[in-house]
Amino acid sequence: MTVKQIKVFAPASIANLGPGFDVFGLALNELGDILNIEKSSKKEVKISLSGLSNNIPIDPTKNSAGVVLLNMIKREKLDYGFKVEIKKGIPPGKGLGSSGASAAAAAFACKELLDLQIDNKDLVEIAAQGEAAVAGSAHADNVSPSLFGGFVIVCENYDFIRFDAPEVGLVIVMPDLFYENKTKLARSLLPEKVDLKDAVKNIGYASKMVASISLGDPVLFGRSICDNLIEPHRAKMIPHFKEVKKAALDAGAYGCSIAGGGPSLFAVGNDLLSIGKAMQESFGEISSEIYISKPNNRGAHKL
């Protein structure tokens, strides 16, 4: 046993980004989880929490990082376990890939700590299965940007295409709303059938968004944030959604939509503080926090 301990950071992320439901993910700067993982002689996973850890379970079978570590013990047939300290920088339940970031951090940490030869696709799968234990289904749209940074297109079977994201200014407004089983709830609001014409519009905007990434064009990126498929349904779980979105656009945002499963909204623009404050005001009686960010092109890394 050479290295016994590792400390890693994995950033928050926004999934969907408007038109790319279950397809797009973007890593955020600074906001992130820090995990300190130590090998322990007992073949078990022990979790301790600090930071924004309200409502996060320490039972490793119910914690996204814990599940990753338990799976890793099985996968690598380890005869030892792990002690994990999770310092939550990402508020859970806000649509910012909080459980995904913890899972990504745990997967990345294991790879480094055990010096494993795991390809990127497998690493995404390991992290996604950790997130699934918490979120209900294994999607890679949060864990892959948390692992590798940048803008990610999720393909089938945990395959993905990653691009460096352009210097886009984002403001995220996180309302003080809490939902039990939020990810499941957010999915339950979606219809099975949608209008073909709305699907075609989303295909157009999603294509435009990938083009904006390739061209490094933040304005085009912002103007591609348009979603006719998911947003109208998930908006129902966010009081004042219409007013908040309108306030963002009126304040000069190029685009605005729901971050992942919500209830946070994100907007892209220039004068991010003004946009954020206008959004915050439109939430009326619901208090909220603002977070201003750029994309993160680094992903999970050692500290």
Next chain:
Amino acid sequence: MTVKQIKVFAPASIANLGPGFDVFGLALNELGDILNIEKSSKKEVKISLSGLSNNIPIDPTKNSAGVVLLNMIKREKLDYGFKVEIKKGIPPGKGLGSSGASAAAAAFACKELLDLQIDNKDLVEIAAQGEAAVAGSAHADNVSPSLFGGFVIVCENYDFIRFDAPEVGLVIVMPDLFYENKTKLARSLLPEKVDLKDAVKNIGYASKMVASISLGDPVLFGRSICDNLIEPHRAKMIPHFKEVKKAALDAGAYGCSIAGGGPSLFAVGNDLLSIGKAMQESFGEISSEIYISKPNNRGAHKL
């Protein structure tokens, strides 16, 4: 009156390209229409046809190039008209943007001949309205690649994003099938509602296709040709569709789908002649022609 006459070429195109219904278009090399346009003192449009001009009307109100020229007379308040010789290189009714290419050639020729200051978006609109007179609705997914070459993402209001296309090898198999009002028929087969999960798959493949263009990756481009929304419905108008597609993939194609409104199929791969012949055989009693092409990054131009 300085220049009285102009001769132009506009290439064929494939719309949709699998996942991008009404969004993607790709210009093809070589195959194209040649228009010779001459100012004439009489304020009318006179069309003469040669080449693959079967079933193409010479009545200018029913011919896509004719409509463009008639509209141009009105738009520019001209006190003269045009004589047009159209040499059809693109077989009509096969899904290769035949009427779109004639319309694009006419729009481009007018711009050059009259030395007009028209921006690209307006030029697309002018051409699309010409095509609409024939195809029933004004879409830009054929006319914009015919005008500007390359790979095009059509946005709302005739806006578009154009990329140079990578060196992709394409084989197109054009069956001897003829449908009255084919574009309308092809649209009438589509449902109003589709499964959300199929829409999400198309969003993923469309995003992957734009990424492939940005990365210049022909294999990724081919593997992005996947369409769960439109193809299953339009396949009904193409006898032996399933067998032909399977033959393409079995022969090593990376992907295969319907070209535009059909009935041609296109495939992307390396050994294009073998793929094309395998497809041709699977059409059984229906005879067909093969066309092997690369993308055209030049678009409409003077000859």
